[in-house]
Amino acid sequence: MTACRLCGSTSLASVVDLGATPPCERFLTAEQLEEPEVTYPLHLRVCTGCWLAQIPPMITPEDTFTEYAYFSSYSTSWVEHAREFVHGAVDRLGLDDDSFVVEVASNDGYLLRHVIDRGIRCLGIEPSKNVGQAARDGGVPTLTAFLGPETAATVREEYGPADLVVANNVYAHIPDVIGFTQGLRALVADDGWVSIEVQHLLTLMEFNQYDTIYHEHFQYYTVASAQRALASGGLTLVDVETLPTHGGSIRLWARPAEVAGEPGERVAELLAAEKAAGLHELSGYAEFRERVARVRRDLLKFLVGAAEEGKTVVGYGAPGKGNTLLNHCGVRADLLSYTVDRNPYKHGRFTPGARIPILPPERIAEDRPDYVLVLPWNLREELIGQLSFIHAWGGRLVFPIPSLEIVEVNP
Template structure:
């Protein structure tokens, strides 16, 4: 595969009937961190255009960056925040309730990262195998005792897992399915390893939350697809895996956790499935309107964030970014912000520290360095953890510092946790 390819046919339904939604031009990879000595001319940029499949309602990027380039070395590591720790416990509970799994059963996870979710299953007596293409993350997972195959999930890998470990009671993928182009190959891989009475569990950011909350910064090259339950139901059913349950989750800006089982399993869909499909029908998610309205709001929100930050910088205020997530890198690029406005970003991930964010070239510093040079304002790039972060940083607020929370609309939070436009 070349470094970049254009999407002609929808990866879900195979049709070539697209409605253009919004173009963000060309942008560097959101996780393409730079060494300070890197030459600007060496930084590659790729098209970032969004379209809607008129046939099945999939919102998708129109170009694919070679996954070898994106995922063989990956800088995002599963968060140990209180929010995500609670969520992983909740996912385990849902899986136990809906799959009937018991100690000794096999759980296989695609995109398993450093094995944080699988470790929780291990603690409860289940056997686990992870599959993740990032060699650096697979090494960490194996070192912590979570068996992980450093490869892309598909039929060959899962056939080997089944031969070695047996059939899986549960196959899961958390926040990775939206990264995958050949979803049919992945579901063929599920078919190779899933037991006759097994359950497929896929968690994805929910397109309805993205639209409602103006989450434009979650659109970057890793995120190829933006799913509704309607579209996922069609996709899974085409592989003999009807959806039997769904849960909404308050992570990553709003997600859905979708449960599917083999045809003939006798499992009837829960009322939650019909309720969410009906909501999507009422909201017109298979029509153009909500997507075009999102595009209009996005353009206005990008302008508003830039105006707030540049206005404060012009007043002599010192501004830094809180967190250096992929979405933060994207937001800074889309809003045209540079070190002239945002002096640095603070991030707890050690191998991000000392690097520059792509496109904006804003330096990343450790939290200790940030506290030593406390800004007047933090632009909260990790806004999906806003409640947790603001509570943690009460001393910063009490000292007169403020947060700019950019999504869904920029607002300023002071020590009294009051917001103003």
């Protein structure tokens, strides 16, 4: 990486180097196990000019999102989160049956179906062909495309300007930050709103959530760097909310600069919190590397100890973050015999790099393992409830992030 993709500065400082791994969503078929895997450096740096944390664009969005393994609807809590957001946004913005809502990276329609339930016209823009087709099959109008200024102009001309543009968990996934932001501005009405949810770098670093660093995530935002990114496309941040999702996210509310006015009080509060944590200067990033190393050592110590004691350990979930963790820690099937996932797309496949088999969730009840390593730790409360049945044979849950924790569940 030679220059910051937002401000162009060549002053980029290392935050943490996770070695080289395959892209986290390239799940392998049994036939592919006999083939080589391409790995790419996974090295997070921060720009000392604009403080955007970023990794080099080793892969393109087209490499990852044309055929995608993640379907949002398989997470019950995530669907409920979307429902609450839609109802809150409708009330906050006064949307009605004359309004128009566009969601960028709309996945399988998990969010827009709630917009439809409110009688509001909507459109999803989803680059993944298989996931977008699932949305259309469910009755959610969806365009298969990547967002840029040209796509946005075409959508605006055909459908009209959007009163609300939603971009949840996609702002980190695009290497062309400026072009994407210009696309958001082209979609939204001149007096409209843009809502973006993205993981907060403040909580990522505070709680050792380094497994959310992977090749699909090209950048990692503070409120300060998000402000600058939005401004690059003609949008102004006017409000921000903190959310528990993905271990700690921010919801950015932005408007066209011409009508935005001054940022609200919550923006100033979070900027102050980031500054106090040292994230607006290089010193705040100094200790993260050692905290990451501690997570790795603790997980390996537990897995090796369990194996030596003859205990069985299996995984729950096959999320992208789990693949960063497994590959960075060097975990293979001798330490984690398999993992399970609710998404049928992944069944019979293997995790990239670590090559851990992925099976249906029912396998846990059949095998009665001693420990279940929870890879999507961000769904902690949901999964503690779903997996409470392991109490019947004395099974326990293991959470690796922010630090290793072994949890006894109650029925």
